[in-house]
Amino acid sequence: QKEVEQNSGPLSVPEGAIASLNCTYSDRGSQSFFWYRQYSGKSPELIMSIYSNGDKEDGRFTAQLNKASQYVSLLIRDSQPSDSATYLCAVSNFGNEKLTFGTGTRLTIIP
Amino acid sequence: DGGITQSPKYLFRKEGQNVTLSCEQNLNHDAMYWYRQDPGQGLRLIYYSQIVNDFQKGDIAEGYSVSREKKESFPLTVTSAQKNPTAFYLCASSIVGDSHGQPQHFGDGTRLSIL
Numbered sequence: 001q002k003e004v005e006q007n008s009g010p011l012s013v014p015e016g017a018i019a020s021l022n023c024t025y026s027d028r029g030s031q032s033f034f035w036y037r038q039y040s041g042k043s044p045e046l047i048m049s050i051y052s053n054g055d056k057e058d059g060r061f062t063a064q065l066n067k068a069s070q071y072v073s074l075l076i077r078d079s080q081p082s083d084s085a086t087y088l089c090a091v092s093n094f095g096n097e098k099l100t101f102g103t104g105t106r107l108t109i110i111p
Numbered sequence: 112d113g114g115i116t117q118s119p120k121y122l123f124r125k126e127g128q129n130v131t132l133s134c135e136q137n138l139n140h141d142a143m144y145w146y147r148q149d150p151g152q153g154l155r156l157i158y159y160s161q162i163v164n165d166f167q168k169g170d171i172a173e174g175y176s177v178s179r180e181k182k183e184s185f186p187l188t189v190t191s192a193q194k195n196p197t198a199f200y201l202c203a204s205s206i207v208g209d210s211h212g213q214p215q216h217f218g219d220g221t222r223l224s225i226l
Binding site for chain 1: 153201205212
Protein backbone atom coordinates (compact mmCIF):
# COMPACT_ATOMS: atom_id res chain seq x y z
CA GLN A 1 0.00 0.00 0.00
CA LYS A 2 1.36 3.40 -1.01
CA GLU A 3 1.87 5.77 1.92
CA VAL A 4 0.72 8.86 0.02
CA GLU A 5 -1.69 8.42 -2.86
CA GLN A 6 -2.73 10.84 -5.56
CA ASN A 7 -4.71 10.39 -8.74
CA SER A 8 -2.09 10.68 -11.49
CA GLY A 9 -4.51 12.39 -13.87
CA PRO A 10 -4.35 14.08 -16.23
CA LEU A 11 -7.00 16.34 -14.76
CA SER A 12 -8.37 18.82 -17.28
CA VAL A 13 -10.15 21.94 -16.05
CA PRO A 14 -11.52 24.88 -18.07
CA GLU A 15 -9.89 28.25 -17.54
CA GLY A 16 -11.64 30.18 -14.78
CA ALA A 17 -13.06 27.07 -13.09
CA ILE A 18 -12.05 25.50 -9.76
CA ALA A 19 -9.46 22.74 -9.88
CA SER A 20 -9.67 20.20 -7.07
CA LEU A 21 -6.70 17.97 -6.26
CA ASN A 22 -6.85 15.22 -3.69
CA CYS A 23 -4.35 13.26 -1.63
CA THR A 24 -4.78 10.46 0.90
CA TYR A 25 -2.19 9.17 3.35
CA SER A 26 -1.90 5.99 5.37
CA ASP A 27 0.08 7.03 8.48
CA ARG A 28 -2.23 8.38 11.18
CA GLY A 29 0.79 9.92 12.90
CA SER A 30 1.27 12.37 10.04
CA GLN A 31 1.34 15.96 11.25
CA SER A 32 2.53 18.18 8.44
CA PHE A 33 1.19 18.41 4.91
CA PHE A 34 2.56 20.25 1.90
CA TRP A 35 1.57 20.92 -1.68
CA TYR A 36 4.25 21.47 -4.30
CA ARG A 37 3.85 22.56 -7.91
CA GLN A 38 6.25 21.17 -10.49
CA TYR A 39 6.37 22.49 -14.02
CA SER A 40 7.65 20.10 -16.68
CA GLY A 41 11.43 19.83 -16.50
CA LYS A 42 11.67 22.01 -13.40
CA SER A 43 12.09 21.40 -9.68
CA PRO A 44 9.18 21.36 -7.18
CA GLU A 45 8.05 24.68 -5.73
CA LEU A 46 6.28 24.89 -2.37
CA ILE A 47 2.84 26.49 -2.66
CA MET A 48 1.00 25.53 0.55
CA SER A 49 1.65 24.11 4.02
CA ILE A 50 -1.10 22.97 6.39
CA TYR A 51 -0.82 21.52 9.88
CA SER A 52 -4.31 21.73 11.43
CA ASN A 53 -7.70 20.39 10.43
CA GLY A 54 -9.75 22.75 8.32
CA ASP A 55 -9.05 25.15 5.50
CA LYS A 56 -6.09 27.41 4.84
CA GLU A 57 -6.33 30.01 2.11
CA ASP A 58 -3.54 31.80 0.26
CA GLY A 59 -4.66 33.85 -2.71
CA ARG A 60 -6.32 31.56 -5.25
CA PHE A 61 -5.17 28.45 -3.38
CA THR A 62 -7.00 26.71 -0.52
CA ALA A 63 -5.63 23.67 1.27
CA GLN A 64 -8.07 21.48 3.18
CA LEU A 65 -7.04 18.93 5.81
CA ASN A 66 -9.16 16.20 7.41
CA LYS A 67 -7.01 14.07 9.70
CA ALA A 68 -9.89 11.79 10.73
CA SER A 69 -10.41 10.80 7.10
CA GLN A 70 -6.70 11.02 6.30
CA TYR A 71 -6.98 13.24 3.30
CA VAL A 72 -5.69 16.60 2.23
CA SER A 73 -6.86 18.53 -0.80
CA LEU A 74 -5.87 21.59 -2.79
CA LEU A 75 -8.37 23.86 -4.48
CA ILE A 76 -7.30 26.33 -7.14
CA ARG A 77 -9.88 29.01 -7.87
CA ASP A 78 -10.09 30.95 -11.12
CA SER A 79 -7.72 28.47 -12.78
CA GLN A 80 -5.24 29.96 -15.22
CA PRO A 81 -3.24 28.28 -18.01
CA SER A 82 -0.12 29.01 -15.93
CA ASP A 83 -1.51 26.61 -13.29
CA SER A 84 -0.93 23.72 -15.70
CA ALA A 85 1.67 21.59 -13.90
CA THR A 86 2.07 18.47 -11.79
CA TYR A 87 1.02 18.93 -8.17
CA LEU A 88 2.82 16.87 -5.54
CA CYS A 89 1.41 16.13 -2.10
CA ALA A 90 3.97 15.56 0.69
CA VAL A 91 3.48 14.40 4.27
CA SER A 92 5.69 14.18 7.35
CA ASN A 93 5.41 12.95 10.93
CA PHE A 94 5.91 14.90 14.14
CA GLY A 95 9.57 15.47 14.87
CA ASN A 96 10.62 13.90 11.59
CA GLU A 97 11.85 16.16 8.83
CA LYS A 98 11.57 13.45 6.18
CA LEU A 99 8.83 14.00 3.64
CA THR A 100 6.94 11.24 1.86
CA PHE A 101 5.77 12.35 -1.57
CA GLY A 102 2.88 11.16 -3.66
CA THR A 103 3.48 10.54 -7.36
CA GLY A 104 1.67 13.75 -8.30
CA THR A 105 -1.42 14.78 -10.26
CA ARG A 106 -0.93 16.33 -13.67
CA LEU A 107 -3.27 19.31 -14.10
CA THR A 108 -4.06 20.89 -17.45
CA ILE A 109 -6.02 24.15 -17.65
CA ILE A 110 -7.87 24.43 -20.95
CA PRO A 111 -8.13 28.01 -22.34
CA ASP B 112 19.61 36.05 -2.60
CA GLY B 113 19.35 32.94 -0.45
CA GLY B 114 18.85 29.65 -2.13
CA ILE B 115 20.05 26.22 -3.11
CA THR B 116 22.54 25.82 -5.94
CA GLN B 117 22.96 22.54 -7.74
CA SER B 118 25.66 21.93 -10.31
CA PRO B 119 26.11 20.92 -12.99
CA LYS B 120 22.70 21.25 -14.62
CA TYR B 121 23.45 18.36 -16.99
CA LEU B 122 25.92 15.52 -16.41
CA PHE B 123 26.92 12.53 -18.47
CA ARG B 124 28.45 9.42 -16.98
CA LYS B 125 30.52 6.80 -18.72
CA GLU B 126 30.30 3.14 -17.77
CA GLY B 127 32.27 2.36 -14.62
CA GLN B 128 32.69 6.00 -13.71
CA ASN B 129 31.83 7.71 -10.44
CA VAL B 130 30.34 11.19 -10.71
CA THR B 131 29.67 13.80 -8.03
CA LEU B 132 26.73 16.17 -7.97
CA SER B 133 27.16 19.39 -6.05
CA CYS B 134 24.58 20.98 -3.72
CA GLU B 135 25.24 24.21 -1.81
CA GLN B 136 22.78 26.24 0.27
CA ASN B 137 23.04 29.64 1.92
CA LEU B 138 19.73 29.47 3.77
CA ASN B 139 21.40 28.42 7.04
CA HIS B 140 19.27 25.25 7.01
CA ASP B 141 20.39 22.36 9.19
CA ALA B 142 18.81 19.57 7.13
CA MET B 143 19.65 18.61 3.55
CA TYR B 144 18.26 15.90 1.29
CA TRP B 145 18.88 14.16 -2.00
CA TYR B 146 16.04 12.82 -4.14
CA ARG B 147 15.85 10.99 -7.40
CA GLN B 148 12.94 11.51 -9.81
CA ASP B 149 12.29 9.25 -12.77
CA PRO B 150 9.97 10.29 -15.62
CA GLY B 151 6.33 10.35 -14.54
CA GLN B 152 7.17 9.34 -11.00
CA GLY B 153 7.36 10.97 -7.61
CA LEU B 154 10.44 11.80 -5.58
CA ARG B 155 12.39 9.02 -3.90
CA LEU B 156 14.73 9.82 -1.02
CA ILE B 157 18.36 8.77 -1.47
CA TYR B 158 20.12 10.24 1.58
CA TYR B 159 19.47 12.94 4.14
CA SER B 160 21.43 14.79 6.79
CA GLN B 161 20.14 16.78 9.74
CA ILE B 162 23.50 17.83 11.12
CA VAL B 163 27.09 18.21 9.99
CA ASN B 164 29.10 14.97 9.89
CA ASP B 165 25.98 12.83 10.14
CA PHE B 166 23.68 11.42 7.46
CA GLN B 167 21.16 8.60 7.02
CA LYS B 168 20.16 6.36 4.17
CA GLY B 169 16.86 6.98 2.50
CA ASP B 170 14.74 4.52 0.56
CA ILE B 171 17.12 3.98 -2.39
CA ALA B 172 20.68 4.55 -1.07
CA GLU B 173 22.36 1.62 -2.85
CA GLY B 174 24.90 2.81 -5.40
CA TYR B 175 25.12 6.31 -3.91
CA SER B 176 27.29 8.01 -1.29
CA VAL B 177 27.25 11.40 0.42
CA SER B 178 29.26 13.55 2.80
CA ARG B 179 28.34 16.47 5.07
CA GLU B 180 31.54 18.18 6.10
CA LYS B 181 30.03 21.66 6.07
CA LYS B 182 26.55 22.88 6.92
CA GLU B 183 26.25 24.53 3.52
CA SER B 184 27.29 21.58 1.37
CA PHE B 185 25.90 18.08 0.74
CA PRO B 186 27.49 16.49 -2.34
CA LEU B 187 26.13 13.25 -3.80
CA THR B 188 28.36 10.70 -5.54
CA VAL B 189 26.74 8.32 -8.00
CA THR B 190 29.01 5.30 -8.03
CA SER B 191 29.57 2.70 -10.73
CA ALA B 192 27.51 0.34 -8.57
CA GLN B 193 24.38 2.31 -9.50
CA LYS B 194 23.44 0.49 -12.70
CA ASN B 195 20.54 2.71 -13.71
CA PRO B 196 21.62 6.25 -12.84
CA THR B 197 19.72 8.12 -15.54
CA ALA B 198 17.32 10.41 -13.66
CA PHE B 199 16.63 13.93 -12.44
CA TYR B 200 18.43 14.52 -9.12
CA LEU B 201 17.04 17.05 -6.70
CA CYS B 202 18.69 18.51 -3.62
CA ALA B 203 16.56 20.09 -0.91
CA SER B 204 17.04 21.72 2.47
CA SER B 205 14.91 22.63 5.47
CA ILE B 206 15.14 23.97 8.98
CA VAL B 207 14.76 21.48 11.79
CA GLY B 208 11.66 22.55 13.70
CA ASP B 209 10.51 21.86 17.23
CA SER B 210 6.78 21.41 16.80
CA HIS B 211 6.11 19.99 13.36
CA GLY B 212 7.78 18.97 10.14
CA GLN B 213 9.15 21.80 8.07
CA PRO B 214 8.76 22.31 4.33
CA GLN B 215 11.69 21.52 2.12
CA HIS B 216 13.00 23.89 -0.53
CA PHE B 217 14.55 22.58 -3.71
CA GLY B 218 17.43 23.44 -5.98
CA ASP B 219 17.00 23.46 -9.76
CA GLY B 220 18.18 19.87 -10.15
CA THR B 221 20.81 17.95 -12.11
CA ARG B 222 19.94 15.71 -15.05
CA LEU B 223 22.24 12.69 -15.21
CA SER B 224 22.49 10.49 -18.27
CA ILE B 225 24.64 7.55 -19.29
CA LEU B 226 26.89 7.95 -22.33
